[in-house]
Amino acid sequence: MSPPSTAAASRVPIPNAPPSPFEVTATARDAAARCGRLATAHGVVPTPMFMPVATQATVKGVTPAQLREIGAQIVLSNTYHLAVRPGAALIRELGGLHRFMGWDGPILTDSGGYQVFSLAALRKVTDEGVRFQSHVDGKPMFFSPEDVVNLQVDLGVDIIMVLDECVAAGASRADAERAARRTLDWARRSRRVEVTPGQLMFAIVQGGTFSDLRRQQAGELVGLDFPGYAVGGLSVGEDRATTMAMAEETVAALPTERSRYLMGVGLPEDLIRFVGMGYDLFDCVLPTRNGRNGMLFTSRGRLNIRLARYARDEQPADPECRCYTCRTFSCAYLRHLATTNEMLGAQLASVHNLHFYLQLMRDMQAVIARGAFTPWATERIARMTEEEA
Amino acid sequence: MSPPSTAAASRVPIPNAPPSPFEVTATARDAAARCGRLATAHGVVPTPMFMPVATQATVKGVTPAQLREIGAQIVLSNTYHLAVRPGAALIRELGGLHRFMGWDGPILTDSGGYQVFSLAALRKVTDEGVRFQSHVDGKPMFFSPEDVVNLQVDLGVDIIMVLDECVAAGASRADAERAARRTLDWARRSRRVEVTPGQLMFAIVQGGTFSDLRRQQAGELVGLDFPGYAVGGLSVGEDRATTMAMAEETVAALPTERSRYLMGVGLPEDLIRFVGMGYDLFDCVLPTRNGRNGMLFTSRGRLNIRLARYARDEQPADPECRCYTCRTFSCAYLRHLATTNEMLGAQLASVHNLHFYLQLMRDMQAVIARGAFTPWATERIARMTEEEA
Numbered sequence: 135m136s137p138p139s140t141a142a143a144s145r146v147p148i149p150n151a152p153p154s155p156f157e158v159t160a161t162a163r164d165a166a167a168r169c170g171r172l173a174t175a176h177g178v179v180p181t182p183m184f185m186p187v188a189t190q191a192t193v194k195g196v197t198p199a200q201l202r203e204i205g206a207q208i209v210l211s212n213t214y215h216l217a218v219r220p221g222a223a224l225i226r227e228l229g230g231l232h233r234f235m236g237w238d239g240p241i242l243t244d245s246g247g248y249q250v251f252s253l254a255a256l257r258k259v260t261d262e263g264v265r266f267q268s269h270v271d272g273k274p275m276f277f278s279p280e281d282v283v284n285l286q287v288d289l290g291v292d293i294i295m296v297l298d299e300c301v302a303a304g305a306s307r308a309d310a311e312r313a314a315r316r317t318l319d320w321a322r323r324s325r326r327v328e329v330t331p332g333q334l335m336f337a338i339v340q341g342g343t344f345s346d347l348r349r350q351q352a353g354e355l356v357g358l359d360f361p362g363y364a365v366g367g368l369s370v371g372e373d374r375a376t377t378m379a380m381a382e383e384t385v386a387a388l389p390t391e392r393s394r395y396l397m398g399v400g401l402p403e404d405l406i407r408f409v410g411m412g413y414d415l416f417d418c419v420l421p422t423r424n425g426r427n428g429m430l431f432t433s434r435g436r437l438n439i440r441l442a443r444y445a446r447d448e449q450p451a452d453p454e455c456r457c458y459t460c461r462t463f464s465c466a467y468l469r470h471l472a473t474t475n476e477m478l479g480a481q482l483a484s485v486h487n488l489h490f491y492l493q494l495m496r497d498m499q500a501v502i503a504r505g506a507f508t509p510w511a512t513e514r515i516a517r518m519t520e521e522e523a
Numbered sequence: 524m525s526p527p528s529t530a531a532a533s534r535v536p537i538p539n540a541p542p543s544p545f546e547v548t549a550t551a552r553d554a555a556a557r558c559g560r561l562a563t564a565h566g567v568v569p570t571p572m573f574m575p576v577a578t579q580a581t582v583k584g585v586t587p588a589q590l591r592e593i594g595a596q597i598v599l600s601n602t603y604h605l606a607v608r609p610g611a612a613l614i615r616e617l618g619g620l621h622r623f624m625g626w627d628g629p630i631l632t633d634s635g636g637y638q639v640f641s642l643a644a645l646r647k648v649t650d651e652g653v654r655f656q657s658h659v660d661g662k663p664m665f666f667s668p669e670d671v672v673n674l675q676v677d678l679g680v681d682i683i684m685v686l687d688e689c690v691a692a693g694a695s696r697a698d699a700e701r702a703a704r705r706t707l708d709w710a711r712r713s714r715r716v717e718v719t720p721g722q723l724m725f726a727i728v729q730g731g732t733f734s735d736l737r738r739q740q741a742g743e744l745v746g747l748d749f750p751g752y753a754v755g756g757l758s759v760g761e762d763r764a765t766t767m768a769m770a771e772e773t774v775a776a777l778p779t780e781r782s783r784y785l786m787g788v789g790l791p792e793d794l795i796r797f798v799g800m801g802y803d804l805f806d807c808v809l810p811t812r813n814g815r816n817g818m819l820f821t822s823r824g825r826l827n828i829r830l831a832r833y834a835r836d837e838q839p840a841d842p843e844c845r846c847y848t849c850r851t852f853s854c855a856y857l858r859h860l861a862t863t864n865e866m867l868g869a870q871l872a873s874v875h876n877l878h879f880y881l882q883l884m885r886d887m888q889a890v891i892a893r894g895a896f897t898p899w900a901t902e903r904i905a906r907m908t909e910e911e912a
Contacts, residue, residue, distance in 0.1 A: 190859075190863045190865055191856070191859065194867070195870070196867070197871070198851065199851075219859070219862070219863060220834065220855070220859045220862075224834070224835065228837055228853060228856075234855070234856050236851040236852050236856070445609065445613070446613065448617055458588065462588075464617060464623070466609070466613070466617055466623070467580070467624065467625070470579075470580065470608070470609045471581060474579045474608060476581050477583055477584045477870070478581040478583070478584060478585070478586065480866065481584070481586070481866070481870070482586070
């Protein structure tokens with residue numbers, strides 16, 4: 135592991151964040167949906183908000199200038215990936231992750247817990263931490279919960295996620311309990327690590343598919359008084375009804391006066407539902423990954439741009455959309471780029487899909503501020519899901 | 524083949540170009556280098572100018588908005604590739620190539636002569652034209668010289684290139700003579716095809732590595748009075764001294780009052796030399812292709828960004844450069860993107876390399892207007908070639 139940065143002088147400077155990082159600014163009268171402001175050292179994030187995923191310090195195919203243009207407010211990167219390559223100490227040396235990737239807005243880094251479990255080879259989890267081999271070169275590595283916080287101190291990010299232990303869908307109650315207990319213990323240890331003033335640390339609720347376990351874990355984490363809470367370990371293979379039930383029961387156990395982040399989800403129609411439950415923050419690779427595969431999200435459903443039906447289509451991918459892609463190019467052109475495997479096709483689809491997700495968040499902010507969320511949500515979900523191309 | 528568009532009504536509308544498409548605005552007092560203005564239906568192109576290559580109706584990895592930002596004035600696309608996929612008639616239906624690719628500046632299309640010879644399978648060249656199989660799906664196709672002009676009428680481009688026959692480096696005099704004679708005959712036939720008012724047609728000088736043949740062909744083409752002339756069939760495998768000699772002897776046989784375009788070259792230091800000979804227009808895949816491979820052109824030479832020496836380098840790729848990439852990102856970050864195979868690395872390197880080529884053209888325009896080209900050219904070439912990283 136890279137050595138933790140103990141000397142304050144070697145830290146990436148972080149402007150001070152205000153004392154209360156989150157405030158609720160509006161609440162829907164017919165749902166748990168709310169608007170808020172999450173104050174970070176690199177700016178205030180209006181919520182509900184979606185975070186474009188920049189796993190390796192880049193949102194795939196999208197420049198920081200384009201991210202600004204589509205209204206991104208905060209991006210998510212990944213401690214595991216950056217620790218493996220190019221190394222958190224190197225990024226610290228170069229002035230921190232913001233300067234490194236040319237993004238001066240807020241950054242949240244996932245702790246790498248999920249990646250260790252999904253990517254790394256020969257992993258061994260003990261109460262101490264996780265021992266594993268890098269998925270890039272097989273190099274043996276070890277992360278304690280404290281290491282993971284210190285890596286994020288090195289990166290100089292705005293929001294630090296604690297190391298957590300994920301269990302697979304279908305894990306037994308005993309396994310889910312053990313992982314939840316360990317996640318709680320790690321959260322306690324993480325909370326004691328000194329971070330740079332201005333950095334916020336969020337805890338992660340695990341508990342598998344056992345709602346009482348999740349509620350109990352949420353309660354215990356809340357007792358540690360974190361600036362924000364995330365819900366992890368969902369959408370990892372369990373059925374959809376379980377995802378929705380777990381998400382809803384867990385958010386109810388988290389304090390309304392803290393931001394609540396549902397990790398790694400999901401489709402646009404599901405984000406509307408999760409906002410209706412009271413979640414504030416989301417991240418997901420779908421807009422960029424599906425964009426690279428020629429799938430575009432639109433107000434009328436998903437569209438596979440490779441289909442022959444788009445060969446002569448002069449319309450933009452989504453006539454309701456005001457992104458650069460839809461303002462400039464026809465479906466016929468996007469199809470041409472996809473069928474010729476031109477890189478620009480992936481870029482333009484990623485820009486559109488991210489804009490679509492971010493516009494959806496802006497729409498929800500406006501709707502919630504006006505009061506009634508549910509009729510709007512029902513109508514939007516219906517339009518999105520009625521015709522799939 | 525797609526049917527030629529005979530009805531004027533089905534043509535892509537082209538604003539009228541002024542009667543004299545090219546004027547020389549300055550000439551160096553110590554070299555044949557000159558500045559000019561090439562008036563096209565979509566705008567005036569200051570020369571000397573480099574044309575970014577958009578073979579399949581996209582400059583690989585670069586949006587039209589980014590092309591504008593780096594100062595691109597004209598782009599080059601390819602009749603062969605577009606005829607194969609998605610088809611020139613389809614692009615005409617969709618309003619022409621400008622609208623299709625979202626670029627409202629001038630477009631020149633290569634005729635596809637070179638691509639038929641380098642890409643297509645089972646090609647058979649006769650005086651009639653070229654019969655070949657598409658490199659995409661093996662579909663049998665036939666291009667007459669008239670077809671190729673009509674395809675470019677369908678595309679609605681600003682500058683139409685006539686179909687030519689290339690010979691390989693090392694071709695015998697007899698082969699070079701036959702190809703030159705055929706190219707001349709095709710140019711004569713092309714000249715008789717009615718194009719949309721405002722479209723310019725350029726002829727192409729062939730002649731292999733035989734300077735008397737090239738001079739003779741240039742003279743005969745000039746007798747047909749084309750709005751502009753290109754020199755083709757160089758940098759196809761012959762040695763460098765031959766390229767330079769052929770380029771210099773051929774340009775001397777072309778009229779000073781017409782724009783002169785050297786096709787498919789080259790390295791930045793060579794472009795300086797070719798401008799010194801009196802060439803006005805260039806195109807080359809090197810800025811984008813090398814960019815995708817992690818090679819960046821700089822004022823101090825070429826740089827392989829994958830090298831370990833750049834891992835901790837906080838400097839931009841070229842401290843003298845003002846492009847988005849150099850204003851925003853360090854060599855360390857560009858290296859990280861290259862080593863992790865992130866698409867953004869190819870994009871940022873392509874933007875930088877194209878900006879480098881275009882800035883070089885702007886620098887030459889300024890130098891020529893001031894009068895003395897040679898001392899500046901000698902110094903720039905020396906700096907570019909002294910240290911190769």
